[in-house]
Amino acid sequence: MVSAIFIIAVGLGTAFLLGLVKSDQKGFAFTLTVAALAVMTWIAYDWTVALSRGTVEPATILTAGTQPPFAINLHIGLAEAWLLTVINATGLLAAFYMRAALCRLGKGAMSVLLVMVMALSGLVLTRDVFNLFVFFELIVIATGGLVLLSEDARAVAAGFKYLVVSQIVSILLLIGIIFTYHANGSLNIDDIAAVPFGLQGASLAMFLVLMALVLELKPFPANGWALDIYESAHPGFSAIFSAASGTAALFAADKLVAAAGPAWLPLMTVIGLFTFLGSNVLALKQDNDRRLLGYSSVAQIGLVFAIVGQRDILGEGYLFVAGGVLITHAVAKAGLYWISGLVPGRGLADWAILRANPVLVFAFASFVAMLVGLPPFPGFYAKWDLMHALAGSGRFWIMALILAGALVEAGYMFRFFGYAIKRETQERFPGFAVDKVAVVVAALAAGWALGFVWGGISLNPNLLTLVPVLFALLFIVLEPLPAWVKNIIAIVGLVGWFWFRMGNYDPLQMIFAAVMLVGGAVILIASFYEHGRRIGFYVPTMLMYAGLALLIEAQTSFDFFAAWEVLTIGSYFLILRGRMGEPHALSYILFSLGGAFLILAGFALASTGVQPFELKSGLSAIAEASVPAAPWVFALLAVGFMTKTASIGLHIWLPGAHAEAETDVSPMVSGILLKAGLYGLFLLVMTMGRQKIGSIDLTEVLVWIGAISALLGGVMAIFQEDAKRLLAYSSISQLGYAVFGLALMNHVGWLLALMFVINHYIYKSMLFLAVGGVYKRTGTKLMYKMGGLITLMPFTFVSVLIGIIAMSGVPPLSGFGGRWLFYNAIMASDLRLPMVLIFISGPIGFLYLFRLIHTIFFGQLKDEHRKLKEAPVWLVIPQMMFVLALLAFAVLPGMALQKVDAYIGTFFGDQPLVWSGRAITSTYGYWSPVAVMVVIGVIFVAVLLLLMSMGLNAQKVKQFNIVFSAERPFKPQTTHFAWNFFAPYRKAVGFLVMPLVTTFWGAVTDTLHSTADFTRRLYTGNGQTYAVQVLVFVVAVYLIVLGGAQ
Amino acid sequence: MTSNFTSRAAVALVLLLLLGTAFWSLTTGYSADAALNRTAEYYAVNTPAETGAQNVVTAIIVTYRGLDTLGEVTVLFLTAAIVALVLGQSKAPRGASGSGFLPSGELLQTGTKMLLPLILMFGAYIFVNGHLTPGGGFQGGAVLASGMLLLLLADPGKRFRKAVIHRVESLSGLFYVLIGLAGMAWAGGFLDNRILPLGQFGQILSAGAIPLIYTLIGLKVGAEFSSILESLEETEDA
């Protein structure tokens, strides 16, 4: 092993050596610099590997041949090694990245860079508090120098502001250090005795030291200077400033906090959380990319600092958690800054230029996912462990605040990403420099590698070794292939996995697996209609299916949550692909992440310290033991799941997301994705049963929510002019039924919910495909612009017809089965009032469905549609499969449900349904699907024959041959009654569709935004003001501590 | 003053008063130790044997806290480099600079020529004796640089041979690092001064590598200050 001090020696030596290089030999100087950084990186990496493998022990490096505390010593352990690797690798990559700028400024700049990296490494390594100060000042000065690499003239002012602030910091630090020395008689960190929380003597000295280090972490709101640097510095340097400096400073603070003792942790937590939340909120309002990333950096460091404040409860997992978040942040933020250097414009939407290179888009997506803590990146595992630790020790407020801040961060990061994917930019595409792209790709690779490593270290399964996830990621490699090849692979994969796993499923899983996997494959048939390569479609799609496949099989809470997140990511990117999908994808991801966070909180609460727990037995255990937290677990999980089922109140993402999605994506996200939430709810009620908060039975609340969703979803669907939106609202309504049935907590109710799972999948997929086909041909989704398509698109018409008969519950098709079960279910329930809502919503379904079929297929054909062709054959094929399935399911519902019925019976110990032959008998009634079908069929045929016997000579007429008060129609447009179709209904019950929920969520975001806009005016840009703010911060914390200590 | 007394000043005053209470608390809470603390005592007792330096402070600076000192040197190095960078971007065209100043008088120039060797020698004396008497590399280096300053003041148009300065700067820094590494190879650790024999206590050639290191530091500091001065001098407005 090479001693870690060589990192310092090589860095410094090379910096001095550069002075000997002739000024005009810039290439040589650069090579030397890079070589030195490479050696430093290699040393750090070598240590990391060796320490991780356990082949070497953590080492203390003495200087001057004297034992500490009498001489400065350095220490390298696993944490140090990791951070050194990050710092040096960032420096190395940044050097590559800034090659042009470095060569422009000459060897001086290169030595500054080397010293910077060296000093950051020193900051990590040293165990001497004054040495810490020296390295810290080196960093300050080097930063002051590297800021000049920027071609932005404003950077000079930013650098000066930074120097002003660092002057104050160093004053505090020095005073703190000297008094700490006085108190301890030593400058060695390991010798510093823990001090009580307070402002007397040693405590005050420690306070000053800590405050100085905290200020270096850019705490909100004393961080204007840092943001100015982020905004104006060379992106290559910003990467160092964010990734490496932040990391090193944080580690330094961590060392001191550890020394100061546990009494100081709460203060650190508060500062960290305040920074995390404040910066994230402020970032909402940023329109400069680098400044936005700056805010995000500050916030992330704040988060890690808050985690530092939790080190007392994290125990051995501390490094895993804090390191996970810290390192992911470093990699992601460095990557993002490097990308920002490739983008010529500074507006957020200017990143749209990245679309010229899919690799960069992928990188951007990966970095955003890393920041937000999505799988498979380390932040995800860290988040999981952290929340469990917090819940385990009752720190619920911290949990809530961290999750809230993370949600806000996800908000602006994903909005940013959405801009890049969907917006247009004024900037001209400059062509990306290959070397810079390579640097970004290196960061990207590092991020994924970290994900793999963290997954491996984690006690939980490594997501990057799971077959479905790998299968989805395989499509990254397959991207150059034509779409149809990928489609075949995808279908084979889905069906194959189902086939392979089929033996392991219980009947409930079987139903969901069949719907999600086989059903997904059927929908994918429709994807054959796309030509070309369809870049960026298959990875998210398969990621979503991977998540679903894993979700069904999840054994532990972790499996479940990981699968949930995976499917959320996949579906987000899918929805984002939609034509106007940007805002909807954003609200989707926000609601989904919010939901996911609630689920995480719920699991954490349920884990009672042991994580992960076996999902079913774990949940039933806390329910049976009547743990006080149990109802809250139930509530958190239920709300989390209902973000996916889009129950009312959490539904506002759905209409847009479904409506704007691509033709074959809409059925996926509607027919399949929503079922994930239902599956979760199923698990929940199966394991936890009825839970009460106070005297309120939560399942009854669910019943109400389901009923209200069913009603309002339907009412809103009635008033839509956009066909896909109509279907989307209808999904809300349908899922409301399912939630309702589930929450009735009786056998038939569950069966009803399962029936909806199957039925809703079939007919909603079919309808979305049909409407998608129509959209493909007519180029519009507005129903009043269509009309009369029945003869032009007969197959599509048939599927819509069957779909709406089935969906409205009219016998003989399968929807009736649902209604029949529904009545049997409510008969067995004690609840009465929610039924009223369901009764109202039943016929309402009829209204919007009629509107759908009427305004598209009937009425007046428009001029421009006269030559339309039937929808593409690949869209029609799955529809016809669905038609057949519906008919089959209508006649033989027992085929799918009988086994599940028996399975549900095991939960309730009853068997209310008797499946005799082809008839079903319940406690209350009976139903014979075959008989119904036959009777209706026979009557229908008889009547038809009767009509035909009364003359076959009907003259076929055309669309204007109608009785028009002895006039003739003027134009098809004015003759087609379609717009505001249910006007009287709006007059009567329009008050029901007042957008209360939208207004509410709108007010929430508005409040956040205006808070952000108001607060960010703190940052006046005046360096002196920043200095005052720093002092204010110090004094405020001082007063708080003063108050807290007394 | 009252007219300038802005709200900012009021805020600053209040803040500083509050900060002052913290300082007040530190001051009133401070009681000087009766005896040396253990670190200081260790140095007091062991310095002669371990480093062979008479000047305990020097021993601490060069050896025990050698890493700090290396950092310190680096600070100056950095500053010099950055000042060069900062000012380099607004460097005056060749020949144009300094033209605003007339050359100083004969008297001054002659005086400079007389004084300069003395100043340089004094500087060297200070850093060579750093381990024995108060003083050392930084002080000596500063004295060296003051000589340079004198030179500049006497003749504003004067240009140093930059290459020489930079070479001195770099080589001394490099050797410093190498000596540090040599400590790892042949003595107890990085920057251990015992790679050279400790020699006779109190002699000029004693205390191991300390005089050598201090010489390097002195040269380096002198070179760096000179280079900063030079950068300032070369700006357009100088």
Add this chain to the structure above:
Amino acid sequence: MLPQIAMATGFVLILMGLYGALTHRNILRMIVGFTIADTGVNVVLVSVGYLPGRTAPILDSAVPVADAATRIIDPVPQALVLTAIVIGLGVTALMLAYAYRLFRARHSLDISNFTELKW
């Protein structure tokens, strides 16, 4: 009492320096303010190592090696202060260089003129 007085002087210098740095808009004056504050810090530093009735930590003829532990004051703050001074010098030099650049850019030394970056 001596160390307290020195210390108090140091602190007052710091506060004065900071007051100057925070109230004067002229960049040069701010730098001067910080320099004063730096000096104050150095005074505080040195005052901490002072032990009444002792002498400088140089083991020459005046201080026998054997008595060193009882005769000299704490050498550590002295070592530290040297470093602190040098670093302060470096930062001050850097700030001056920056001030020059800023002046070149805007022909102004008023800090409130450099606020393009904000919010």
Add this chain to the structure above:
Amino acid sequence: MTFQWIQIPYALLTLFIILNYGMLMTALIQKIGARVGGRYGIPIWQNYIDLLKNIALRSKISHGVMFYLGPVFRLTGGIGLILFVPTIYGSVMHQNFSFAGDLILALYFVFFGTLGMALGAAESGHPHSAIGVSRGLSQVTAAELPLALGVFAISLQYQTLNITDIVAAQQGSIFNWTLFTNPLATVAAMFAFVGTMMRAPFDVVLAPQEIPIGPPTEYHSSYLALMQTNRVLYPIAKTVIYMNLFFGGATSWPEFFVKIFAIYMVSVFIGVVYPRFRVEQSIQFFLKWGLPVGVLAILMV
């Protein structure tokens, strides 16, 4: 209960009786209305003549497949509704095909004809048809609501969804009828009855001059014949359900005739007294009056 072939002729017989009864009864009711107005009124067999005339028309036109099938759906709905509900309690002959499903089947099968008709009317491309459908559907959603609640109330009361069982429970005395055992449910259901009989005040759907009779505006000749057939079958089919659920059912044809007539007359009486509601007014009427009664009914069970 299972299927036997003999049930087909039995069912046809039921159908025949109801068809003729319907023809005569609707004519009779019209005639009563005329007499009240001081007119002589139509001949009692006028319905037969009109039906024959429409069958006898020589030409017809078609707007498309669904247009053609619309009346077929419509009549299938009417006939099916009759055949899915047992007509005469205790009679083996007139159980029809009620083995295929229970009350729920009947309630949802009501929509079969409505849907088919709406689709057919829609394909004619006539805006008035669409307006009529829009009105009809809007109104029916609100009007059916009290019925659903009433039905729920009595299924809870009798703990069954089997129509025959419900009728059986009401046998014995007139005071066993749901009308007396559960008046609230009955009242609620009668709201729906009045609302869905297409009589004033709820007949804006067919506004004859504004949107010339709404949905069927394009229908004629044999289509119209089918629809006329349904027009006499369907109200009776619906009334049969009400009779079975709320008025003790019928144990013999004479009882059947009397009860159907009496129940039917309820909507006639109300229709001749009250003027027409606009659609949103009728929706609000049902929500304001029908719904609370229904809610009370299910809460009181």
Add this chain to the structure above:
Amino acid sequence: MKDMDKSFRKDTETEFPLREEMRPRTVTAPDGQVIEIDPLRDYFCEEAPKVHRKSYSAIVEGFYNWARANSLWILGFGTGCGAIEMRPLMTPRFDAYRYGIQWRPTPRQANLLIISGYLSVKTLKRAIRAYEQMQQPKFVVGLGSCTINGGMYWDSYNTIKRLDDYLPVDLYIAGCMPRPEALLAGLMELKKIIRRGEAEGANKYAENFDWYKANQKSVIKDWDMPDYSW
């Protein structure tokens, strides 16, 4: 056509331009294809009216005719002042319902068109369309003198004079205005005609379609509709 005023039938050669919405036009389909629309061809059925034979069996036809006679559904379409005379038929005093007579709002379901009084050219166009949209067999009754010879409007620039030049009239009821009793009597007469199987106006119209159409077009200058309105 001898009783037709020459000056009234002026200028049949000049083509009146079609209304804008009836003119052929090109539109761009969603897929970018430019397609041609000819509204008269694309939006209207172009078939000529057909002659519908009676039933093969005379007995059946007689039975049918009886039913037709006893179920006269009148199109509720008042063309002139005679419309006011039809309303009393619904009242208790006359009560036409007892004869199986009723009014239908849509021509599709009506089989009797009563031209109630003078017919302006403008209304003629609508009357023709309404007539053509009725299903066969269908009957036309001209009510009042104006439908017979123009009546008091014989020299009007804007009314037609003889209805059966334009539509196949089964029965005229003379008078200016005929009272409801006369109307009722006329309808009774029409019933007899129908029962005799002589009310075959629709077939006559189909057989002589060109003649009728020529007459119609000679007075209706802006013939912006297909020849036969299905």
